[in-house]
Amino acid sequence: xxxxxxxxxxxxxxxxxxxxxxxxxxxxFETGTYACLLGPSGCGxxxxxxxxxxxxxxxxxxxxxGGRDISALPPAKRGTxxxxxxxxxxxxxxxxxxxxxxxRMQGVDANSRSAKAAEMLELVDMSGFSDRLPAQLxxxxxxxxxxxxxxxxxxxxxxLDEPLSALDPxxxxxxxxxxxxLQRELGITFIHVTHGQDEAxxxxxxxxxxxxxxxxxxxxxxxxxxxxxxxFVARFLGSHNVIALPEGQIxxxxxxxxxxxxxxxxxxxxxxxxxxxxxxxxxxxxxxxxQEVTALLSDTDFFGDPKDLGEAVGLxxxxxxxxxxxx
Amino acid sequence: xxxxLALVLGVFLVAPVVMICVVSFWGAxxxxxxxxxxxxxxxxLFSSExxxxxxxxxxxxxxxxxxxTFVIGFTVAYFLAFxxxxxxxxxxxxxxxxIPFWTSNIIRMISWIPFLGRNGLANSTLMSWGVIDEPVExxxxxxxxxxxxxxxxxxxxxxxxxxxxxxxxxxxxxEAASDAGASGWQTxxxxxxxxxxxxxxxxxxxxxxxxxxxxxxxxxMSGSQSANVGRMIQNDIALxxxxxxxxxxxxxxxxxxxxxxxLLRFVDIRREL
Numbered sequence: 001x002x003x004x005x006x007x008x009x010x011x012x013x014x015x016x017x018x019x020x021x022x023x024x025x026x027x028x029f030e031t032g033t034y035a036c037l038l039g040p041s042g043c044g045x046x047x048x049x050x051x052x053x054x055x056x057x058x059x060x061x062x063x064x065x066g067g068r069d070i071s072a073l074p075p076a077k078r079g080t081x082x083x084x085x086x087x088x089x090x091x092x093x094x095x096x097x098x099x100x101x102x103x104r105m106q107g108v109d110a111n112s113r114s115a116k117a118a119e120m121l122e123l124v125d126m127s128g129f130s131d132r133l134p135a136q137l138x139x140x141x142x143x144x145x146x147x148x149x150x151x152x153x154x155x156x157x158x159x160l161d162e163p164l165s166a167l168d169p170x171x172x173x174x175x176x177x178x179x180x181x182l183q184r185e186l187g188i189t190f191i192h193v194t195h196g197q198d199e200a201x202x203x204x205x206x207x208x209x210x211x212x213x214x215x216x217x218x219x220x221x222x223x224x225x226x227x228x229x230x231x232f233v234a235r236f237l238g239s240h241n242v243i244a245l246p247e248g249q250i251x252x253x254x255x256x257x258x259x260x261x262x263x264x265x266x267x268x269x270x271x272x273x274x275x276x277x278x279x280x281x282x283x284x285x286x287x288x289x290x291q292e293v294t295a296l297l298s299d300t301d302f303f304g305d306p307k308d309l310g311e312a313v314g315l316x317x318x319x320x321x322x323x324x325x326x327x
Numbered sequence: 328x329x330x331x332l333a334l335v336l337g338v339f340l341v342a343p344v345v346m347i348c349v350v351s352f353w354g355a356x357x358x359x360x361x362x363x364x365x366x367x368x369x370x371x372l373f374s375s376e377x378x379x380x381x382x383x384x385x386x387x388x389x390x391x392x393x394x395x396t397f398v399i400g401f402t403v404a405y406f407l408a409f410x411x412x413x414x415x416x417x418x419x420x421x422x423x424x425x426i427p428f429w430t431s432n433i434i435r436m437i438s439w440i441p442f443l444g445r446n447g448l449a450n451s452t453l454m455s456w457g458v459i460d461e462p463v464e465x466x467x468x469x470x471x472x473x474x475x476x477x478x479x480x481x482x483x484x485x486x487x488x489x490x491x492x493x494x495x496x497x498x499x500x501x502e503a504a505s506d507a508g509a510s511g512w513q514t515x516x517x518x519x520x521x522x523x524x525x526x527x528x529x530x531x532x533x534x535x536x537x538x539x540x541x542x543x544x545x546x547x548m549s550g551s552q553s554a555n556v557g558r559m560i561q562n563d564i565a566l567x568x569x570x571x572x573x574x575x576x577x578x579x580x581x582x583x584x585x586x587x588x589x590l591l592r593f594v595d596i597r598r599e600l
Contacts (some may be wrong), residue, residue, distance in 0.1 A: 055506070086499060166579045
């Protein structure tokens with residue numbers, strides 16, 4: 001890949017009056033990465049994205065694209081394109097006019113515009129819809145049009161602001177696959193903001209977990225999931241238990257927990273809830289220190305040795321499954 | 328619930344209009360009017376060259392006033408909706424726009440007279456600045472002063488519906504436009520203006536209907552030197568020529584309705600109501 005199109009945050013900061021929305025974050029995205037900015041609402045992920053797009057001024061620090069500081073450029077001159085959360089399609093323009101809007105602004109003639117728009121609509125599988133108005137499309141179709149409109153400018157980085165949040169769950173999974181396919185085909189960097197960890201895990205090559213205006217942890221998706229560094233990351237990514245032990249807090253994946261007799265196990269506990277989930281059974285136990293711990297057992301393991309509510313059990317895990325947490 | 332509304336509309340709208348229509352066919356002599364079904368009033372109206380001149384003058388006032396109120400109203404609404412960031416300021420500035428409405432139309436109109444008159448503030452200021460040597464005559468009692476007063480009186484009727492429509496424009500559309508490389512003017516022309524059309528149309532209907540039906544502004548500000556349809560009707564009434572006045576009123580009503588009908592063909596305002 002062309003090394004020159006890496007996206008980099010250098011001490012990127014956003015202040016609104018006295019509130020700090022993004023606090024001096026630094027990170028380097030390699031060209032062609034699908035990256036997710038993940039975090040709860042108000043963590044600063046949207047502000048970060050909007051600073052990259054140019055819809056929010058940078059209070060301090062810089063955004064570099066291919067080594068060039070783009071933080072003071074107008075949105076269209078940055079080499080980025082944004083897909084808005086509610087798609088922001090122009091309601092008075094047809095699908096084709098929406099898609100080719102940026103070409104019209106550049107003064108491209110009508111024929112090349114419609115040819116280019118048709119090409120982009122083909123890419124997102126919306127060829128038959130060029131004369132419709134946005135209001136005549138379903139949510140998923142509107143999203144495809146918004147994608148086509150963002151991609152027609154040939155951006156080096158595509159910014160997606162919670163692109164799937166307005167869709168129903170089934171469509172969300174389909175569009176997820178679609179986004180991933182497009183990103184692979186185009187080979188450009190996608191920066192995708194979301195608060196859904198499943199979405200981030202499914203899509204991202206790299207995730208950046210943000211909380212309270214800073215990056216809590218970032219890296220290859222699997223590295224982050226396998227080894228969360230803080231209690232926040234472990235909890236936010238899900239499928240982890242955060243357990244306070246005398247020697248400190250640790251994170252253990254719930255599917256890494258095994259049931260043992262109470263004697264000799266790392267943690268003794270009492271079962272408070274059993275939830276059948278089809279392929280798995282989630283078993284919640286109360287352990288010393290009033291902590292709830294969830295173990296995810298395969299259905300064969302559980303039904304081979306069924307347990308009852310209130311039963312005393314021991315919880316065990318392999319030493320390498322436990323990750324010490326810093327906070 | 329439709330009953331009371333129908334009653335109010337019936338008594339205060341339908342009945343008077345029907346009455347005017349009926350009277351417009353009555354006959355009149357110099358000293359009396361009598362019930363009849365004659366087309367004399369209309370025949371006289373349409374055969375008189377004065378009618379056409381006065382109607383033309385009325386259209387002229389409406390068109391020029393519309394152009395000014397539109398440009399000013401759009402600018403004010405645009406500023407309020409897109410440049411004033413906080414809701415508090417938006418409300419405060421909006422209320423500021425309505426302050427002239429705390430006094431009556433006539434007082435607002437008359438207050439222009441000492442300002443624009445031959446020895447008024449405007450002339451004496453211009454002379455003291457050396458811009459002019461002699462008082463400018465056309466400032467008062469002219470088409471200029473009539474239109475000035477119209478614009479002053481009716482711009483708010485343009486501001487309110489346009490502002491209302493603009494406030495409903497999703498701000499992310501503006502960002503999407505700038506993301507696509509649109510300049511400020513391009514965003515205004517290709518995004519804001521088309522989306523504001525229904526508001527512009529409602530404002531247009533207000534202004535056109537008000538100007539077309541006005542008689543008092545024209546009388547005061549032109550010093551009775553210009554005429555519009557309202558003045559024509561008023562004159563007839565002063566001479567107790569009610570049938571003739573009614574006929575003119577009916578023609579005016581039809582003209583305005585036709586105009587609004589044409590306007591509504593171009594823009595769908597239903598989603599604004």
